[in-house]
Amino acid sequence: MNQSFQxxxxxxxxxxxxxxxxxxxxxxxxxxxxxxxxxYRVTLCDLDIINPYFRTxxxxxxxxxxxxxxxxxxxxxxxxxVPALPGGLLSVFDQKDLYGVFDIGGxxxxxxxVATVRPRLAAADxxxxxxxxxxxxxxxxxxxxxxxxxxxxxxxxxxxxxxxQNTNLLEYSxxxxxxxxxxxxxxxxxxxxxxxxFAAALPEAVPPxxxxxxxxxxxxxxxxxxPGQASSAKQP
Amino acid sequence: MSxxxxxxxxxxxxxxxxxxxxxxxxxYPITPQTEIMNYMARRMKDxxxxxxxxxxEIAAINMVYGAAAAGARVMTTSSSPGISLKQEGFSYIAxxxxxxxxxxxxxxxxxxxxxxxxxxxxxQATKGGGHGDYKNIVLAPAxxxxxxxxxxxxxxxxxxYRMLVMILGDGTLGQMMEPVSYRDAEQIETVEKPWHVxxxxxxxxxRTVQSIYIDxxxxxxxxxxxxxxxxxxxxxxxxxxxxxxxDAEIIITAFGTxxxxxxxxxxxADDLGIKVGMIRPITLWPFPSExxxxxxxxxxxxxxxxxxxxxxxxxxxxxxxVNGRKPVHFLGRTGGNLPTQKxxxxxxxxxxxx
Numbered sequence: 001m002n003q004s005f006q007x008x009x010x011x012x013x014x015x016x017x018x019x020x021x022x023x024x025x026x027x028x029x030x031x032x033x034x035x036x037x038x039x040y041r042v043t044l045c046d047l048d049i050i051n052p053y054f055r056t057x058x059x060x061x062x063x064x065x066x067x068x069x070x071x072x073x074x075x076x077x078x079x080x081x082v083p084a085l086p087g088g089l090l091s092v093f094d095q096k097d098l099y100g101v102f103d104i105g106g107x108x109x110x111x112x113x114v115a116t117v118r119p120r121l122a123a124a125d126x127x128x129x130x131x132x133x134x135x136x137x138x139x140x141x142x143x144x145x146x147x148x149x150x151x152x153x154x155x156x157x158x159x160x161x162x163x164x165q166n167t168n169l170l171e172y173s174x175x176x177x178x179x180x181x182x183x184x185x186x187x188x189x190x191x192x193x194x195x196x197x198f199a200a201a202l203p204e205a206v207p208p209x210x211x212x213x214x215x216x217x218x219x220x221x222x223x224x225x226x227p228g229q230a231s232s233a234k235q236p
Numbered sequence: 237m238s239x240x241x242x243x244x245x246x247x248x249x250x251x252x253x254x255x256x257x258x259x260x261x262x263x264y265p266i267t268p269q270t271e272i273m274n275y276m277a278r279r280m281k282d283x284x285x286x287x288x289x290x291x292x293e294i295a296a297i298n299m300v301y302g303a304a305a306a307g308a309r310v311m312t313t314s315s316s317p318g319i320s321l322k323q324e325g326f327s328y329i330a331x332x333x334x335x336x337x338x339x340x341x342x343x344x345x346x347x348x349x350x351x352x353x354x355x356x357x358x359x360q361a362t363k364g365g366g367h368g369d370y371k372n373i374v375l376a377p378a379x380x381x382x383x384x385x386x387x388x389x390x391x392x393x394x395x396x397y398r399m400l401v402m403i404l405g406d407g408t409l410g411q412m413m414e415p416v417s418y419r420d421a422e423q424i425e426t427v428e429k430p431w432h433v434x435x436x437x438x439x440x441x442x443r444t445v446q447s448i449y450i451d452x453x454x455x456x457x458x459x460x461x462x463x464x465x466x467x468x469x470x471x472x473x474x475x476x477x478x479x480x481x482x483d484a485e486i487i488i489t490a491f492g493t494x495x496x497x498x499x500x501x502x503x504x505a506d507d508l509g510i511k512v513g514m515i516r517p518i519t520l521w522p523f524p525s526e527x528x529x530x531x532x533x534x535x536x537x538x539x540x541x542x543x544x545x546x547x548x549x550x551x552x553x554x555x556x557x558v559n560g561r562k563p564v565h566f567l568g569r570t571g572g573n574l575p576t577q578k579x580x581x582x583x584x585x586x587x588x589x590x
Contacts, residue, residue, distance in 0.1 A: 021242065135242040137241060168242070170413060
């Protein structure tokens with residue numbers, strides 16, 4: 001599926017953080033599948049303790065079929081409004097041949113989940129990626145992306161390794177002329193002295209301009225179902 | 237940035253309120269609407285507004301009462317159990333004829349229930365909820381774009397009629413993400429509020445905002461005035477969307493999330509050779525009874541199918557409007573479950589007998 005994703009910076013643990021609604025879950029799920037397809041044993045850890053309404057764990061069956069195992073919050077899928085970290089999380093650190101992908105809840109509140117495992121994470125081979133959707137209100141300018149990055153770094157206590165360009169309008173992406181605002185992301189990356197590690201989009205929404213970019217492109221498959229999504233996206 | 241932004245339903249309610257001139261927000265967190273408050277906490281600072289996390293829902297609605305009396309555009313938001321707590325305040329606001337906007341992102345009940353979407357607060361929203369003879373205008377959006385537009389409209393209607401206007405959404409609408417364009421953001425209708433309490437500076441008689449009337453004739457006069465106002469609202473501001481109702485054999489009635497699901501079914505029914513239309517009330521109060529009465533009178537229409545995320549609430553208003561002319565069937569799910577397109581199409585086939 002993603003043989004075209006020429007990303008070589010594999011770490012034992014890849015952490016995805018970002019502003020609320022940046023697309024962390026979809027990127028984490030697809031990144032996990034790509035790792036599994038590349039021959040690694042992968043566990044996707046759903047650490048989104050912020051929003052019980054939709055989360056990666058809802059996609060567990062589909063991900064399992066792709067060879068990705070999951071660790072989810074104890075209460076995931078029960079609709080109990082109780083935030084708690086999954087107990088199986090530490091097994092990712094303990095098993096040497098296991099690769100972990102952490103899907104972290106939105107913003108600073110969500111990033112606290114990372115802070116709780118900071119000593120283990122800091123000692124492990126890891127990378128922290130900040131997922132950015134420029135069409136979202138808190139990351140619509142370079143200045144806001146930078147501010148968001150600082151807030152997240154302060155909460156996690158760990159430096160961000162790179163940005164992920166994930167600008168989208170969900171399934172409306174293909175039919176819209178989206179301004180991908182590549183220069184906004186690049187400007188923020190420069191100010192943060194970080195690379196744009198990779199970009200992600202639905203296959204039909206990958207803009208031609210990206211072929212001239214240095215970043216690898218992760219072509220997304222939809223794993224996460226969001227509330228209210230019907231088979232047809234047409235609404236008044 | 238694209239001309240459209242990707243917004244969550246709850247966020248867009250907050251953004252719309254701010255763009256409509258709301259500078260005072262009082263709330264208390266509850267799933268599935270807490271993002272409204274979270275967004276307000278961040279955005280109110282940019283516009284020199286006030287956001288207070290009150291000590292309870294009851295405190296929040298009484299802060300709304302105070303700010304509204306002082307002439308401010310003000311809003312509170314909550315979800316079902318929290319809205320129940322606010323009912324006394326709603327009644328006082330109606331009695332004092334104050335403009336205010338309340339959002340109910342409904343979750344499943346009764347009791348503490350659960351955090352998943354439902355439409356079980358229809359009766360509470362449209363039939364009163366609190367004590368006394370009063371009405372709230374109730375708007376039922378069905379998309380994130382419409383959440384934006386109807387929230388702006390809610391502030392305009394509240395000021396126009398000096399009434400409480402409720403946005404009745406549900407967990408699905410609050411949590412879903414869709415692109416939004418902020419069109420018509422500048423269309424804020426400002427009205428004079430010669431009644432608001434703002435200090436006399438010793439230059440005039442003081443004004444009073446109250447809902448207490450000791451003299452029975454005074455109170456009856458207030459009630460007569462309120463009822464006359466409600467008749468005007470019914471006449472001027474009933475909103476409804478009619479989809480494919482011409483020559484329809486079955487008419488679906490549905491609002492909000494259940495109308496989103498139903499909308500997709502219309503085409504599927506068409507493929508089966510069953511002509512199905514939909515009447516979607518956008519105002520739940522005033523209820524678009526006339527549109528339903530007219531549909532019920534049409535020869536082509538054989539029956540109605542009311543679809544809700546409850547045990548049958550708007551159903552009663554549909555039956556009143558149909559008035560026995562045609563059978564009214566019902567499909568509802570509770571507990572946070574949503575009816576599937578398949579369930580609806582099966583029901584349509586059963587009704588149509590094919």
